[in-house]
Amino acid sequence: MESPDVENIVYDHRLSSVVPATITGEGRVLNLTNADLAMKLHYLRGVYLFRSEAVDGLNTGDLKSPMFRMLEDFYPAAGRIRTSPEDGRPFVKCNDSGVRIVEAKCSKTIDEWLDMSDQSEYDHLLHHDQVLGPDLGFSPLVFIQITWFKCGGLSIGISWAHVLGDAFSLSDFLNKYGPAMAGRRDLPPKHPHMPTADNHNSPKPRTQKLFPFSLGSVGPVGDHWKLTNTCKMATQSYHITDKQLNALIFKVSGLKQSAKVKPFEAISALFWKSLAKVKEGSGLETVTIVKNGFHSRGNGLLPCRNGQVISAVKAEMRVSEADVLELANLIGEKAVDETGIIDETMEEENGKSADFFVYGANLTFVNLEEVKIYGFDMKGQKPIFANYTIGGVGDEGAVLVLPGPENLKGKEGGRIVNVILPEHLLGKLKNEISKELGTSPN
Structure with a gap:
């Protein structure tokens, strides 16, 4: 405290x-x-x-x-x-x-x-x-x-x-x-077309009766847009250096270097398995993956948009005992895109009998590797350190993977991993990650 x-x-x-x-x-x-x-x-x-x-x-x-x-x-x-x-x-x-x-x-x-x-x-x-x-x-x-x-x-x-x-x-x-x-106006055109308030998408018939695995629900929150947790949530941050990241990828891929996994997949798989050990496998068969859904955002429109692809991944094996490469392959190849089903669910049901949330409905892995977090400068100088986290995460928690520092002498590169979980789990997770990666939270 x-x-x-x-x-x-x-x-x-x-x-x-x-x-x-x-x-x-x-x-x-x-x-x-x-x-x-x-x-x-x-x-x-x-x-x-x-x-x-x-x-x-x-x-x-x-x-x-x-x-x-x-x-x-x-x-x-x-x-x-x-x-x-x-x-x-x-x-x-x-x-x-x-x-x-x-x-x-x-x-x-x-x-x-x-x-x-x-x-x-x-x-x-x-x-x-x-x-x-x-x-x-x-x-x-x-x-x-x-x-x-x-x-x-x-x-x-x-x-x-x-x-x-x-x-x-x-x-x-x-x-x-x-x-x-700097007085430059390299900004989007002023006042692009904006539709009127009653011109939102018309209701569409549900193509499926499935409820998205990656969506959680709570009773209507009314005018107070706050997600109430059943336990105290806290954040822990890890800096995985380039050297540690390369070692992790090599370890995960093993002799199957042709199946070399991507950094986000390797990191997510490691934390997925480690947290399953901490929780003794409870409730971690299904996780949510959130990543950028727009290949290009430089289209001159206002930057006010949610363009994530939200997917669910289900493991058929005991996660705490699974091979990390197998989990990484599930994340990279078997994620089921639920963005469309979420859209339909929100259109039909939001605010009527319930409100909905994504981060923390399942354990949620968020790929922010491509965020240009070091594109913000003052007088031409970039920040020595920048970081993002999320407020309003549900009880199952979230893991954010961000670019590592660009200008922090001796600590450049790699990835920043921010873990948002029930506070009582963080100490045990730290021990598991330290054993696997040889690193501790910042």
Whole structure:
């Protein structure tokens, strides 16, 4: 349990708002797709750390100023959730209510922060733990926290309602910040066509009566978009270096080098088996795989979209005793795409007798290897460390696989693996992963 001293590392919080520099216009909305609504109880959290030289000469006003211009183009981020009076379906009213800004100070230096053995446990101090509601119509969709460190370094933390878009959309949004600070306008065309609120997809007949394995349900949450867990959830972060990753892939593939597995598959299989050992095989026969569904996102549209492919993988063997290569092959070759079935389920049933969620309905592996997390720069300098996690994960947990650091001297490359699980499982999982990989959480 965190002590008051730990909580006080980040202090002097101040709130303000940023709105689009020009009025968006009357009646403009962002319709939420079924894929968006499947993510309504989830939140993306991001943290970017910059050394002092990247922000030398800048103050908080300098950092906020470009956001006004950015929001002219990304105006749904400054909107608020409303519901259709006809059918109760949520949509985003683009009413320029603003993105909430949190300003704070940290009593540590950047290096002291990175040297904390349990750093990942405290990253939440660098971003706002946002949840939409219970005053849903007044809840900001995006919080951006600017935290100044004792050394002059800076962190930018973001909390982004997943209903706006996935992790790729979030990184697209933030990667426009550097050009905006430099006064460049290499942004999407202003006000592309946006449909009206009552023009969402018409109901479609169910092609199958199957309920998606990768979807969980809870009683209707009403105006408070929060997933309530039955146990305390916590996050543990691993940095798997290039050397360790290559050794893992070699170990998994064995003598069958022609069957060399991909990094995401090897990592996911390792954590799947290790967690099955920790839980003694209970309830881990089926897992969910989430990956990028768009081959190209540079189409000039607003970056507010959920484009994940959501698949289910079912093991017919005892996972705790399975060969890791066999599990990796299941993930790579036997995943069943449930995106279409989820779309149909959401169209028919969402908000009527239940609400739904994806992350943590099963143990969920999220492939974020292709997220351009280090595309966000300040004055041409990239962050020394960047990280994403997810809020609102169900009890079965989630494992996120991200690119490793690009600019952290001596620790570059590899993958960052963020594990979100019931807190009581993390210590046992750490021991299993350490035995298999020879590494410990950051």
